[in-house]
Amino acid sequence: MNLTSEHRRRRRTVNWIMEGLATLAALAAVALLVIVVGSIAKRGIGAISLDFFTKTPSFLAGFGEEPSGIANAIVGTFIIVGLAVLMALPVGVLAAIYLNEFAPRRVQTAMTVAFDVLNGIPAIVIGIFVFVFLVAGHGQAGVKGAFALAILMLPLVARSTQEVLALVPSAMREASLALGAPRWRTTLSVVLPMAVGGIITGATLATARVAGETAPLLFTTSLATNAVSWDPSNALASIPMFIFTSSEQADPALQEQAWGAALVLITFVLVASMIARAFGLRSRRRLSGGR
């Protein structure tokens, strides 16, 4: 046998290099996350206090008075994002169910492409769109900001739901149909229960993704008072808008507050993603037939 050691050495070297490159790339990705989160935490942690969560910004913060809190922005973000979820989730999930379970294949392909295109539209364009049609001449409102975010969420929710539905084995649908169950009943009793974890995962990730969007809010719900407001028919403060405006202030205390707000925002997003992962795991175990 002429399996020369030279060949073997080369193969090993190539293998070693490729493995090394892949590991480096993976480390770089993790390092980036650590650097971003770390620098935000380092600069923002000083702003975090109980007051930061419970008080509203003082009017004279920029003029020597101590800045206080972002309660209005936290409440505003929860209302705006909550409304966006209420708008985008049912539409997105139902659209995905229609496409995956009922639509002819041609419609399915066309709509999937449409969702991908919608997904590719920059957030600021969505913001301008909502501004032109809803805000200009009528005034800003939290609900209009929520609508802009919902447009951003819709394709994310719909596509992730579609993917989860596609994972449900067609044997399950056939089993149900063969027992004389109509299609909608099959969808409701067999397909959805198997997919619900994945749908929640997708929805949570989509929520986390739009919670940090600034551009659409800039046009639709940026001119808010500093008081805590629960009324989405008025412009509402929001964490991204607070970060955006405060980071441009001259006062270093306000800049620190912007970092603090950023820290709060990424903490929300991180927690949401972890919840989503937990649901995702549960769903995958169901689909793979775990005990």
Place this chain on the structure above:
Amino acid sequence: MSYVSAPMPLDPAELHGDRPSERKIAKDTVFQIDDLTASYGRTPAIKHISFGIQGRTVTAIIGPSGCGKSTFIRCLNRMNDVIPGFSSEGQILFHGIDLQGKDVDPVSVRRRIGMVFQRPNPFPKSIFDNVAYGLRILGMKDNLGDRVEHALKRAALWEEVKGRLKDSALALSGGQQQRLCIARAIAIEPDVILLDEPASSLDPIATSSIEDLMHELKEDYTIVIVTHNMQQAARVAEMTAFFSISEGEDGARHGVLVEYDETERIFTNPSEQRTEDYVTGRFG
């Protein structure tokens, strides 16, 4: 909201005489297939199939891979309807009613004609809920527990699972899962059970328990079984239809019915050369 659809959409008078208790003639024709051609897109999978399937009999469909056995059996309960691009011509009369008729609802057809698939496909639910699924959907909710127990007993699974009905069906072995699927199918009291290679993914012991079950069930049900295992057909079926592949003038291959007869004749003294070649192992 009531989602219980009445399970009597086919003319009840037509079906009445076939109820086991009132049946006078032992074996009548349940399915009369007349010149059936079924296609996926423009490609015909089976062409010009005609024969009759008798009631309370096990009828086996045998033949080489790709001869359209599964396509054929799925025509009998309109399961092919869910496949995009599927179309069929010709007639399938079920107790005299045209199954493909415009006013016939495929959902009610499937309620009458149950099906068990090649791979066991229990729902990721409890054993009980699997059997109860069809009953709940069809509104047969009175004595649910008794009905489930009865179906599991008929499927020869009761003794193995009676202590753990709440456990996941996915924890059962392959053979048990397939018997659960049979229990699920008979729970809704269909007239016919179609089995599409029900034992092809099972070991010999599980296979023989499924075959024993078929001998039991044919007392009450009309059974049509697709199998590529000739010994199995010989063991379980009274009637056998042999399908094979034909080539059209354009070179396209499609399935045809070569011969339909009593199983014993098919295996010992077939009238067609192609049947003999197949059953003696010279082809396929």
